Amino acid sequence: MFEQLTQLIQQSGLQSVINNPEVPNEHNDAVIAEAQNSILSTFSQLNANGETQQVNEALESADHPVTQNIQQNFAGNIMEKFGINSATATSIAATLIPTVLNAIKGGGGASGASGGFNIQDILSSLGGNSGFGSGNIQSSINNIGGKLGLDKDGDGDVDLNDITKMFR
Template sequence: MLEQLTQLIQQSGLQSVINNPEVPNEHNDGVIAEAQNTILSTFSQLQANGETQQVNEALESADHPVTQNIQQNFAGNIMEKFGINGSTAASIAAVLIPTVLNAMKGGQQGGGAGNGFNIQDILSSLGGGNLAGGLGNLGGGNIQNTINNIGGKFGLDKDGDGDVDLNDLTKMFR
């Protein structure tokens, strides 16, 4: 299911990221991965707090505070990690994040993306629960494995211990 989300983001990011001369080609994959990470971490945090209705609402509106939060976090992250200038990062986020969330909504309803994409499966892979209000259990489960896998592929495991955690974050700023 996470592979489908990655493909969705890659397809949605073709113009705003991959064909964007302001994004160096060597950072394309990293920017795409950051979009996925930002969306998943926001949704998993909402799920962990029992706010799964916020996920539904974010999928419905580009003006929703959760959607705006995802855009701001994503823009800040790609500015910091990849040196993309502020206006370009904001522009990428303003196009990519609402496009992806809208496609996720379409897949959730059985249409839109046309590939069987299901937000409930994503939330379940993050540790259980569903859009009807299930809380799930994120206690170090699937989301950490996902972060480790994605982070490892992009060189975020700075201390070489096989996981991406606070120790790696501290080493990034030394």
């Protein structure tokens, strides 16, 4: 499921990230991974707090406060981590995040439907009530980060040491 989400974000980010001259090519995969992390970490926190209705509402509206929060966090993170200017980061976030959330919603409830996303499956895979630091989300981040080449120190996880090595 997380691989499907990564593919969805990559497809959605083709124009706003990958074909964007303001985003250095060496950061394309990391920006895509950051979008996924921003979405999943917000959904995970809401789920852990029992606020699954907020997740459903965020999927319904690009103007929902949760959606706006994801966009702001994502834009701030890519500005800080990759040196992308504020206007570009805000534009990428305003385009990419609502597109991805709409596509997740469009997958509906049936796993075989277009895109194959079931929000309940996503929420349950985020670790239920075990909270954001749970093994499920960390395992997923490590798995996806490793596939994207973000495990720079080769220790099998994606953490602060990997980020440090990216900038040496």
